[in-house]
Amino acid sequence: MGIRRLRLLQGFVLLSVIGNCCARFVVEKNSLTVTSPEKIKGTHDSAIGNFGIPQYGGSMAGAVVYPKENQKACKSFDEFGISFQSKPGSLPTFVLVDRGDCFFALKVWNAQKAGASAVLVADNIEEALITMDTPEEDGSSAKYIENITIPSALIEKTFGETLKKAISGGDMVNVNLDWREAVPHPDDRVEYELWTNSNDECGVKCDMLMEFVKDFKGAAQILEKGGYTQFTPHYITWYCPEAFTLSRQCKSQCINHGRYCAPDPEQDFSSGYDGKDVVIENLRQLCVFRVANETSKPWLWWDYVTDFQIRCPMKDKKYNKECADDVIKSLGLDGKKIEKCMGDRNADADNPVLKEEQDAQVGKGSRGDVTILPTLVVNNRQYRGKLAKGAVLKAICSGFEETTEPAVCLSGDVETNECLDNNGGCWQDKIANLTACKDTFRGRVCECPLVDGVQFKGDGYSHCEASGPGRCKINNGGCWHDSRDGHAYSACLGFGDVKCQCPPGFKGDGVKSCEDIDECKEKKACQCPECSCKNTWGSYECSCSGDLLYIRDHDTCISKRGTEVRSAWAAVWVILIGLAMAGGGAYLVYRYRLRSYMDSEIRAIMAQYMPLDSQAEVPNHVSEDRA
Template sequence: MGILEGLVAPLLLLNLLISSVYGRFVVEKSSISVISPEDLRSKHDSAIGNFGIPDYGGSMIGSVFYPENGSTGCHSFDDNNPFKSNSSHPRILLLDRGECYFALKVWNGEQAKFAAVLVADNIDEPLITMDSPKENIDLEGYIEKIRIPSALVDQSFGESLKKALQKGEEVVIKLDWTESMPHPDERVEYELWTNSNDECGIRCDEQMNFIKNFKGNAQILEKGGYTQFIPHYITWYCPEAFILSKQCKSQCINYGRYCAPDPEQDFGEGYEGKDVVVENLRQLCVHRVANESNRSWVWWDFVTDFHIRCSMNEKKYSKECAEEVVKSLDLPIEKIKKCMGDPEADLENQVLKTEQELQVGRGSRGDVTILPTLVINNVQYRGKLERVSVLKAICAGFKETTDPSICLNGGLETNECLERNGGCWLDSRSNISACKDTFRGRVCECPVVNGVQYRGDGYTSCEGTPFPESALTGCHCPRGFHGDGHKCEDINECKEHLACQCDGCTCRNTWGGYDCKCKRDHLYIMEQDTCIGKAAHFSENTSKFGWFLTFLVLAGVVGAGIAGYIFYKYRFRSYMDSEIMAIMSQYMPLDNEHNEVQPLRQGSSKQE
């Protein structure tokens, strides 16, 4: 490298640093309405915290409490905490920003039995996203245990709540996430920005746990046409001046156009970044080729099988191993190879070029700069990356009353029809009801029974002919009934052992049919009469692990350029390797611990 290139390098680094810091990060919001006292009635935005479980599609009415002592919530509250109340509402804790991490405040609130936590900003600024600190800060492992929702509110709103509470007034608010997830139609489109590398420690393990645990739900949704899923992979590029460097050659394909960090963060051993890029490309092509034959859900099988059979972490990865997984899933390997192209060619790869373009945020979605990132209906998901939480967020993306049955299983089911029939019309003789559970709650709609549409308001009346003439022709009863065709009675499939015979199933008879449920939050699949899924809630901590290769290459070059050609000749290689490792461990996009950087990031903050 010449001295001129050494002088240009710092300018390239500065330019890329500025563009990354000022990346378009969108703050995802929920709304808060003050119900009482009356003089405070108003509606405000709040920024959804990036940990815990936001109640996408739902809402919560609760009484607000503000501690007289320890208002920052940085220390655990005693068992005899000063939050006792006769209120019948859930309790919502209001805390001040400052002194410790946001996640620790929320954890202490959850330990004190609060249903949600609000953090009031201490400066007048636009809302920012409360993010998680790195796991090495979380020595007690509390981040992954957080289950309650949280949000940041602006300074003026927080002050108005505190003043009312200090006057002894009961403050009741409604936290509302019903519009936090767009739900325009009957299909949800979502994407997961992920990575084939499984050697990055706990974060990779959590990501793979989510993929394995969510696979069954994802495939049911995809096969039923309810969702459209697309996987994405982040890559970076090597500046042209450094394409021939050892680092770029080992971390990039197609002459520095597409790069990934070294899996072990050690350039001297193990796999290289280009191995990760090639596998990312293969997994993209698996999805594309499978989608052409209407088998897009096979991507979930490939990724989980690849993790078991070809893990980089277990030193089992090779091109041959990955291709064996392709063959085992009956995918056309030649089509996948054609899709991948030649990684050694000095040409653009159209698949990876498209991925780099999609990283840039458009419309309501911000830039994708961290891994993993889940985007649902063009909105970035906030909260814990775990099966039930993500399924709940996806279900919130369906237009009202169009959510599929998978959204009414286990913990997602509203069950409002079980109590007083949800206030809807009911024919007690035939047990025909107008009450229908949906993800957002019950609706009263006159039902369709055996092809007959009952009509009425759904609340006080529904009228229809239970058995149309066509059902009696030839003296046959409709399906689910038995008799001579003139007099038909409901078949109790549960009592006669005609349904729900799988292990763990429970059966409930309905008029003309039956309803099968599984234990815990397992999902019942009627076609196979089986339960799938796992009840355990794995802790998918969404702590961020983006790795910027550009900095990884340029950081060493900045120092090398100052010293000039002689310094580069004798010291560049060892210096670059050590500097790259230091930067990779210290700089994470949107996951930075240095307070002086936060004002530039416009949207994310972890430490007070």
């Protein structure tokens, strides 16, 4: 079959899932408000571009410029010597260009290179707003589409003419682009889904999708483990028209007798992998998610998909069941449950899992039909913009009510970089490299920082100061400090109400300055007649003339010889007192031993003449004639 017939067949397959009428495509919009001049003030709808980075959850104010040349922006503005770079202190530049003659993305890219902060494309026909989509990437367009970082929007023809007229009349036209309601936030949990594909050989879009999944995995798992989000993966499938189910093309692209199909990866039916190989792996990945979800670990889907991309690529001929089973086993998932979930791929019957996927492709409520890959849907609104970690995370975070977003939403991944320009107007200490400015996905906030356990307090805009016991560790608590000749002094007090006070030997406010006190000049030291004074930084030194020795505690001088004589006599007295105490002790011992000896002798003599208390009484003998 020729290429033309192949593309025709794929067109039939695609139309089959959509139905007998056209797919329902929902244009995602954001609000655009004209704030000046007074005569055209008002709010209008604009359609979010499907590339670049819309500021989901935030807004952006700017001044509109309509170039006099290159008004369709199909050429580089450098050729015309035009720059849209805003000057410091001025509003960002929003460039208004006309639709036609080249891709929407190329217009935005040319304006971005010239310094534009956002692009408004005025429609050239009266019609309902459409989404500015990316062109089919080729080698030349893929690079610049990937590098578009500014937001863009399509506006209606009539509104565009109104803006042009005001600008040509000399009015300064200021507008505000607002994406805060682009993603609804009905509760404290964000539900989002990614329509993806396991095929890794479909060119630039596949490479972009695979790279995104790897980059976003960490943030997605944090959100899921914390219960902040509910993520669901989806896979697009088509079915083969009944008239073609027995054809070679449908058999190679479909399973379950033509009910679920995917295009041939290499678009070559004679070699390589078939479309049905992609459908089977897509089904396996859906079942991995279901089995992981049953064990309350839905985030394991991200591990499986990223590991499968790395370990089982098509180019290495490892895109097969054996390699997939190895990945499943390494993650501790139940392979038998996954296989049971996948069902019989050869049965002439519906597959429950894939049937649900086809039903989910049909748009519901505010979401249109899913017809392209990749598609990201957040809180039932289709995401428009660059498929990149920071941009997608910003869109998901805008689905939380303000102040309820998780910590990952306040991380560097979604920072708005407003703090890079004049520190965002917040307090900063350039010496200690401290700032109260923090970027969030909703814009910057001025909040006094917490540094090394020390909390700074203040309004965050003009004033922040360290508080608590550890405040002196951080830039000396904002107090004066200095060091010279190996000596360091600080005016910071780590306790009490007074925070800065010059240390002894200095005078001043303790914050900006502390000056050395000249104790010698102010007659505060070395007042004795023999003393001489020398001032030092933070202190002083006193010395005495001749052989005299200075005693600082008494501010006096004494003779060094006198000190030595007194020291010698003191030693003599210590020796004499020691001898006297030894002699007295010996005398007392002698007297005690002598007294004990005399007492024992006396007791022995007296015992011969009378009984003592310790002896038994002698019996009294009476003669018989007296009885």
